Amino acid sequence: MSQATATTAHFAPNDLEAYWMPFSGNRAFKKAPRMIVGAKDMHYMSSDGRKLIDGCAGLWCVNAGHSREPIVAAIQKQAADLDYSPPFQYGNPKAFQVATRVAALAPGDLDHVFFANSGSEAVDTALKIALAFHNANGAGSRQRLIGRVRGYHGVGFGGISVGGMVANRKTFGPGLPGVDHLPTTYNKEQHAFSRGEPEWGAHLADELENIVALHDASTIAAVIVEPMSGSAGVLPSPIGYLQKLRQICDKHGILLIFDEVITGFGRLGYAFAAERYGVIPDMICFAKGVTSGTVPMGGVIARKHIYDAFMKGPEHMVELFHGYTYSAHPLACAAALATLKVYEDEKLFENALRLEGAFGDAIHGLKGLPNVVDIRTIGIAAAIDLAPSADGAGKRGYAAMEEAFHRQDILVRVSGDTIVLCPPIMITKDQIGEIADKAARVIRAVA
Numbered sequence: 001m002s003q004a005t006a007t008t009a010h011f012a013p014n015d016l017e018a019y020w021m022p023f024s025g026n027r028a029f030k031k032a033p034r035m036i037v038g039a040k041d042m043h044y045m046s047s048d049g050r051k052l053i054d055g056c057a058g059l060w061c062v063n064a065g066h067s068r069e070p071i072v073a074a075i076q077k078q079a080a081d082l083d084y085s086p087p088f089q090y091g092n093p094k095a096f097q098v099a100t101r102v103a104a105l106a107p108g109d110l111d112h113v114f115f116a117n118s119g120s121e122a123v124d125t126a127l128k129i130a131l132a133f134h135n136a137n138g139a140g141s142r143q144r145l146i147g148r149v150r151g152y153h154g155v156g157f158g159g160i161s162v163g164g165m166v167a168n169r170k171t172f173g174p175g176l177p178g179v180d181h182l183p184t185t186y187n188k189e190q191h192a193f194s195r196g197e198p199e200w201g202a203h204l205a206d207e208l209e210n211i212v213a214l215h216d217a218s219t220i221a222a223v224i225v226e227p228m229s230g231s232a233g234v235l236p237s238p239i240g241y242l243q244k245l246r247q248i249c250d251k252h253g254i255l256l257i258f259d260e261v262i263t264g265f266g267r268l269g270y271a272f273a274a275e276r277y278g279v280i281p282d283m284i285c286f287a288k289g290v291t292s293g294t295v296p297m298g299g300v301i302a303r304k305h306i307y308d309a310f311m312k313g314p315e316h317m318v319e320l321f322h323g324y325t326y327s328a329h330p331l332a333c334a335a336a337l338a339t340l341k342v343y344e345d346e347k348l349f350e351n352a353l354r355l356e357g358a359f360g361d362a363i364h365g366l367k368g369l370p371n372v373v374d375i376r377t378i379g380i381a382a383a384i385d386l387a388p389s390a391d392g393a394g395k396r397g398y399a400a401m402e403e404a405f406h407r408q409d410i411l412v413r414v415s416g417d418t419i420v421l422c423p424p425i426m427i428t429k430d431q432i433g434e435i436a437d438k439a440a441r442v443i444r445a446v447a
């Protein structure tokens with residue numbers, strides 16, 4: 001830990017009331033806070049001075065590891081050189097460099113990058129581009145958007161409408177009109193304890209044909225899916241599923257959007273899952289790993305024909321009435337360039353691919369521990385489903401998170417009674433063993 005970290009290690013705020021924490025049990029947290037004050041590489045430091053291994057890359061984002069020197073230095077220098085520049089009608093050189101780098105990492109003719117500041121904004125941007133693209137092509141009747149049950153696409157109104165996680169939708173009104181959903185790809189009987197892409201389930205993509213039959217292709221703009229659903233608990237696409245979706249979308253002139261906010265930048269051993277599956281979507285949403293979580297940045301990579309559809313009319317006119325004050329923020333661009341260089345220099349995507357087997361072995365080794373009812377692994381991502389305890393759904397999961405943080409010195413992500421593990425992809429084989437051992441202790445402790 002740095003000097004600065006050491007001196008702040010015992011700092012704790014004395015009033016927790018004002019901060020309304022996102023996606024958190026505020027009252028439970030404030031009774032027994034899990035306070036983090038420092039980070040380096042694979043570890044966090046808690047406010048009581050303990051070093052915890054990061055089992056969830058922050059929130060699926062710190063792929064390159066924490067507070068890495070080249071990224072820190074790039075952000076510091078950028079803050080001194082150019083703190084902010086307006087992205088509407090003006091440019092900063094690094095924005096163009098990041099776009100070029102990101103486009104080069106994406107397969108096929110995914111050549112153009114539109115910047116946002118988060119996954120949620122990336123998703124709303126992609127959905128809006130899809131609608132505007134059809135409009136620009138004289139197909140304005142294509143207004144329906146198709147998501148998937150158990151999908152997670154952030155928390156904007158667009159994202160929750162196409163998303164399919166019940167709790168994220170049910171208290172927020174009707175959402176966007178004209179949205180439909182494909183069925184989830186997860187089937188416990190067919191998939192339990194599977195590694196990588198399950199063999200069963202490609203046929204579930206055919207459900208898109210039924211949706212087309214119901215609404216007519218002329219009303220459908222786009223389908224959005226995560227190649228691997230992370231937030232719903234690591235649900236990889238079945239073998240052949242994404243290829244089928246691509247074929248059906250092509251047949252009906254429907255755009256296919258991959259939400260790669262989690263799968264982008266190495267989580268599955270490639271820059272993008274699109275490459276792993278050999279399927280080229282029309283747009284890719286990214287965020288998180290592009291800056292290794294250091295400065296907020298998100299965006300959409302669009303294929304050439306999409307960008308070209310907008311590049312007409314008087315040249316001085318705005319082509320797409322969309323953008324954010326902080327699109328391509330200089331600090332985010334500096335962080336992204338430095339992060340992408342770390343991925344390349346340290347061959348971190350390759351590291352994830354090389355260690356996928358060892359990670360899968362270690363986590364599947366937890367099968368048989370008390371209450372473990374399913375385990376799924378792919379890339380450097382795993383979910384361990386625990387049976388709910390008698391006192392209610394989510395109680396065992398919450399207890400697991402508390403046990404992990406306060407007593408086993410590991411940060412895990414918990415969704416209901418599922419423990420999710422998705423550490424930084426700079427991980428070593430020994431650290432995989434350490435994470436699996438700590439997870440085993442947590443699971444036994446909450447039996």
Ligand SMILES: Cc1ncc(COP(=O)(O)O)c(C=O)c1O
Pocket residue numbers: 060117118119120121123152153154155226230231259260261262287288
């Ligand atoms: C697939 C996917 N899309 C979108 C988002 C939303 O990203 P953000 O929280 O940056 O808005 C997430 C966040 O986990 C995600 O997993």
